[in-house]
Amino acid sequence: xxxxxxxxxxxxxxxxAFLTINCTYxxxxxxxxxxxxxxxxxxxxxxxxxxxxxxxxxxxxxxATYRKETTSFHLEKGSVQVSDSAVYFCALxxxxxxxxxxxxxxxxxxxxxx
Amino acid sequence: EAQVTQNPRYLIxxxxxxxxxxxxxxxxxxxxxxxxxxxxxxxxxxxYSMNVEVTDKGDVPEGYKVSRKEKRNFPLILxxxxxxxxxxxxxxxxxxxxxSDTQYFGPGTRLTxx
Numbered sequence: 001x002x003x004x005x006x007x008x009x010x011x012x013x014x015x016x017a018f019l020t021i022n023c024t025y026x027x028x029x030x031x032x033x034x035x036x037x038x039x040x041x042x043x044x045x046x047x048x049x050x051x052x053x054x055x056x057x058x059x060x061x062x063x064a065t066y067r068k069e070t071t072s073f074h075l076e077k078g079s080v081q082v083s084d085s086a087v088y089f090c091a092l093x094x095x096x097x098x099x100x101x102x103x104x105x106x107x108x109x110x111x112x113x114x
Numbered sequence: 115e116a117q118v119t120q121n122p123r124y125l126i127x128x129x130x131x132x133x134x135x136x137x138x139x140x141x142x143x144x145x146x147x148x149x150x151x152x153x154x155x156x157x158x159x160x161x162y163s164m165n166v167e168v169t170d171k172g173d174v175p176e177g178y179k180v181s182r183k184e185k186r187n188f189p190l191i192l193x194x195x196x197x198x199x200x201x202x203x204x205x206x207x208x209x210x211x212x213x214s215d216t217q218y219f220g221p222g223t224r225l226t227x228x
Contacts, residue, residue: 004156032214043118043204043219044157051214089156099212100164101172102147104157 002027004090006105013080014113021075021108023090031092033066033073038087085112116141118220120205126226127195135190135223137205145208146188150201163188195227
Protein backbone atom coordinates (compact mmCIF):
# COMPACT_ATOMS: atom_id res chain seq x y z
CA UNK A 1 0.00 0.00 0.00
CA UNK A 2 0.87 3.67 -0.09
CA UNK A 3 2.44 5.45 2.84
CA UNK A 4 4.60 8.42 3.78
CA UNK A 5 7.16 8.48 6.58
CA UNK A 6 8.54 11.70 7.98
CA UNK A 7 11.19 12.39 10.54
CA UNK A 8 9.88 12.89 14.03
CA UNK A 9 9.83 16.36 15.46
CA UNK A 10 9.96 18.82 16.84
CA UNK A 11 12.95 20.28 15.06
CA UNK A 12 14.39 23.33 16.78
CA UNK A 13 16.80 25.58 14.89
CA UNK A 14 18.29 29.01 15.27
CA UNK A 15 17.49 31.66 12.70
CA UNK A 16 19.61 31.36 9.52
CA ALA A 17 20.36 27.68 10.14
CA PHE A 18 20.08 25.05 7.40
CA LEU A 19 16.94 22.93 7.44
CA THR A 20 16.37 19.38 6.29
CA ILE A 21 13.18 17.45 6.95
CA ASN A 22 13.34 13.88 5.73
CA CYS A 23 10.47 12.24 3.87
CA THR A 24 10.37 8.78 2.35
CA TYR A 25 7.46 7.10 0.66
CA UNK A 26 6.06 3.78 -0.42
CA UNK A 27 3.89 3.71 -3.52
CA UNK A 28 2.77 1.22 -6.11
CA UNK A 29 3.29 3.50 -9.08
CA UNK A 30 4.89 6.84 -9.85
CA UNK A 31 3.22 9.15 -7.36
CA UNK A 32 3.02 12.91 -7.26
CA UNK A 33 4.72 14.29 -4.16
CA UNK A 34 3.86 17.36 -2.11
CA UNK A 35 4.97 19.38 0.87
CA UNK A 36 2.24 21.22 2.75
CA UNK A 37 2.74 23.67 5.61
CA UNK A 38 0.38 24.37 8.49
CA UNK A 39 0.80 27.58 10.48
CA UNK A 40 -0.66 27.67 13.99
CA UNK A 41 -4.45 27.68 13.98
CA UNK A 42 -4.74 27.45 10.20
CA UNK A 43 -5.43 24.91 7.49
CA UNK A 44 -2.73 23.45 5.30
CA UNK A 45 -1.20 25.32 2.37
CA UNK A 46 0.72 23.84 -0.51
CA UNK A 47 4.41 24.68 -0.21
CA UNK A 48 5.78 22.83 -3.24
CA UNK A 49 5.25 19.76 -5.39
CA UNK A 50 6.92 17.44 -7.89
CA UNK A 51 5.20 15.11 -10.29
CA UNK A 52 7.99 13.01 -11.76
CA UNK A 53 11.39 11.60 -10.92
CA UNK A 54 14.24 14.14 -10.62
CA UNK A 55 11.81 17.06 -10.60
CA UNK A 56 12.69 19.76 -8.09
CA UNK A 57 9.88 21.67 -6.45
CA UNK A 58 10.72 25.05 -4.96
CA UNK A 59 8.94 27.92 -3.26
CA UNK A 60 9.81 30.62 -0.71
CA UNK A 61 13.40 29.36 -0.47
CA UNK A 62 12.31 25.78 0.22
CA UNK A 63 13.31 22.98 -2.16
CA ALA A 64 12.67 19.25 -2.50
CA THR A 65 13.83 16.83 -5.19
CA TYR A 66 11.84 13.75 -6.22
CA ARG A 67 14.30 10.86 -5.87
CA LYS A 68 12.80 7.66 -7.19
CA GLU A 69 15.90 5.56 -6.53
CA THR A 70 15.72 6.31 -2.81
CA THR A 71 11.95 6.91 -2.70
CA SER A 72 12.56 10.21 -0.96
CA PHE A 73 11.41 13.83 -1.13
CA HIS A 74 13.41 15.63 1.54
CA LEU A 75 12.59 19.28 2.26
CA GLU A 76 15.48 21.75 2.52
CA LYS A 77 15.98 25.43 3.14
CA GLY A 78 19.31 27.16 3.28
CA SER A 79 18.49 29.77 5.92
CA VAL A 80 15.36 29.51 8.05
CA GLN A 81 13.50 32.44 9.58
CA VAL A 82 11.34 32.70 12.67
CA SER A 83 8.35 33.02 10.35
CA ASP A 84 9.05 29.48 9.04
CA SER A 85 7.94 28.02 12.37
CA ALA A 86 5.10 25.68 11.46
CA VAL A 87 4.20 22.02 10.94
CA TYR A 88 5.34 20.53 7.64
CA PHE A 89 3.58 17.58 6.00
CA CYS A 90 4.87 15.40 3.21
CA ALA A 91 2.16 13.82 1.05
CA LEU A 92 1.64 11.72 -2.06
CA UNK A 93 -1.07 10.83 -4.52
CA UNK A 94 -0.85 7.69 -6.57
CA UNK A 95 -1.82 7.43 -10.25
CA UNK A 96 -2.84 3.85 -9.57
CA UNK A 97 -5.72 5.29 -7.60
CA UNK A 98 -6.46 7.95 -10.19
CA UNK A 99 -4.69 10.57 -8.05
CA UNK A 100 -7.90 10.82 -6.04
CA UNK A 101 -6.52 9.51 -2.76
CA UNK A 102 -3.92 11.35 -0.74
CA UNK A 103 -1.55 10.02 1.89
CA UNK A 104 0.07 12.32 4.41
CA UNK A 105 2.97 11.84 6.76
CA UNK A 106 2.58 12.47 10.46
CA UNK A 107 3.97 16.01 10.22
CA UNK A 108 7.17 17.59 11.50
CA UNK A 109 6.98 20.62 13.74
CA UNK A 110 9.66 23.23 13.14
CA UNK A 111 10.54 25.80 15.78
CA UNK A 112 12.91 28.57 14.73
CA UNK A 113 14.44 30.66 17.51
CA UNK A 114 15.64 34.23 16.97
CA GLU B 115 -11.80 35.93 -2.16
CA ALA B 116 -11.19 32.31 -3.15
CA GLN B 117 -11.70 30.15 -0.13
CA VAL B 118 -12.95 26.98 1.50
CA THR B 119 -15.22 27.57 4.47
CA GLN B 120 -16.22 25.15 7.19
CA ASN B 121 -18.88 25.40 9.86
CA PRO B 122 -18.86 25.14 12.74
CA ARG B 123 -15.24 25.82 13.66
CA TYR B 124 -15.66 24.27 17.10
CA LEU B 125 -18.20 21.73 18.27
CA ILE B 126 -18.67 19.82 21.49
CA UNK B 127 -21.32 17.13 21.40
CA UNK B 128 -22.34 13.90 23.10
CA UNK B 129 -22.15 10.31 21.95
CA UNK B 130 -24.88 9.35 19.52
CA UNK B 131 -26.16 12.82 18.65
CA UNK B 132 -26.16 13.21 14.87
CA UNK B 133 -24.19 16.15 13.52
CA UNK B 134 -23.20 17.70 10.21
CA UNK B 135 -20.10 19.71 9.43
CA UNK B 136 -20.56 21.85 6.36
CA UNK B 137 -17.93 22.63 3.75
CA UNK B 138 -18.29 25.08 0.90
CA UNK B 139 -15.89 26.34 -1.79
CA UNK B 140 -16.30 29.28 -4.17
CA UNK B 141 -13.67 28.25 -6.73
CA UNK B 142 -15.85 26.01 -8.92
CA UNK B 143 -13.62 23.07 -8.04
CA UNK B 144 -14.63 19.58 -9.09
CA UNK B 145 -12.70 17.68 -6.42
CA UNK B 146 -13.41 17.90 -2.70
CA UNK B 147 -12.19 15.85 0.23
CA UNK B 148 -12.46 15.43 3.98
CA UNK B 149 -9.54 14.65 6.33
CA UNK B 150 -9.11 14.17 10.00
CA UNK B 151 -5.93 15.21 11.80
CA UNK B 152 -4.81 13.39 14.91
CA UNK B 153 -1.55 13.79 16.87
CA UNK B 154 1.16 11.49 15.58
CA UNK B 155 -0.98 10.29 12.67
CA UNK B 156 -0.97 13.31 10.40
CA UNK B 157 -3.93 13.73 8.09
CA UNK B 158 -6.00 10.75 7.05
CA UNK B 159 -8.49 10.94 4.23
CA UNK B 160 -12.09 10.12 5.11
CA UNK B 161 -14.01 10.59 1.85
CA TYR B 162 -13.51 12.37 -1.41
CA SER B 163 -15.70 13.49 -4.28
CA MET B 164 -14.63 13.84 -7.89
CA ASN B 165 -17.78 15.70 -8.92
CA VAL B 166 -21.46 16.12 -8.16
CA GLU B 167 -23.01 12.81 -7.07
CA VAL B 168 -19.61 11.04 -7.27
CA THR B 169 -18.06 10.12 -3.94
CA ASP B 170 -15.71 7.42 -2.71
CA LYS B 171 -14.06 6.21 0.46
CA GLY B 172 -10.69 7.31 1.67
CA ASP B 173 -8.63 5.46 4.25
CA VAL B 174 -10.84 5.97 7.31
CA PRO B 175 -14.52 6.19 6.19
CA GLU B 176 -16.09 4.17 9.03
CA GLY B 177 -18.64 6.18 11.01
CA TYR B 178 -18.91 8.97 8.42
CA LYS B 179 -21.19 9.81 5.52
CA VAL B 180 -20.92 12.45 2.82
CA SER B 181 -23.03 13.78 0.00
CA ARG B 182 -22.32 15.98 -3.00
CA LYS B 183 -25.56 17.35 -4.35
CA GLU B 184 -24.07 20.66 -5.46
CA LYS B 185 -20.63 21.38 -6.78
CA ARG B 186 -19.76 23.91 -4.09
CA ASN B 187 -20.88 21.95 -1.00
CA PHE B 188 -19.57 18.74 0.55
CA PRO B 189 -21.01 18.15 4.03
CA LEU B 190 -19.60 15.56 6.43
CA ILE B 191 -22.22 13.68 8.44
CA LEU B 192 -21.67 11.76 11.65
CA UNK B 193 -24.85 9.76 12.20
CA UNK B 194 -23.90 8.49 15.66
CA UNK B 195 -20.69 10.14 16.85
CA UNK B 196 -18.41 8.31 19.25
CA UNK B 197 -15.50 9.59 21.37
CA UNK B 198 -12.95 8.12 18.95
CA UNK B 199 -14.18 10.62 16.38
CA UNK B 200 -12.89 13.48 18.49
CA UNK B 201 -10.47 15.13 16.10
CA UNK B 202 -9.60 18.12 13.97
CA UNK B 203 -11.36 17.93 10.60
CA UNK B 204 -10.32 19.61 7.39
CA UNK B 205 -12.16 20.00 4.12
CA UNK B 206 -10.16 20.59 0.96
CA UNK B 207 -10.87 21.23 -2.70
CA UNK B 208 -8.94 21.29 -5.97
CA UNK B 209 -9.72 22.02 -9.58
CA UNK B 210 -9.67 18.32 -10.41
CA UNK B 211 -8.25 15.15 -8.94
CA UNK B 212 -5.15 15.19 -11.14
CA UNK B 213 -1.79 14.47 -9.57
CA SER B 214 -0.45 17.98 -9.94
CA ASP B 215 -3.43 19.92 -8.61
CA THR B 216 -3.11 22.03 -5.51
CA GLN B 217 -5.54 21.28 -2.72
CA TYR B 218 -6.96 24.29 -0.89
CA PHE B 219 -7.81 23.61 2.73
CA GLY B 220 -10.45 25.07 4.97
CA PRO B 221 -9.60 26.42 8.43
CA GLY B 222 -10.61 23.24 10.24
CA THR B 223 -13.35 22.10 12.60
CA ARG B 224 -12.37 20.92 16.05
CA LEU B 225 -14.86 18.30 17.19
CA THR B 226 -15.08 16.88 20.69
CA UNK B 227 -17.41 13.94 21.36
CA UNK B 228 -18.11 13.30 25.04
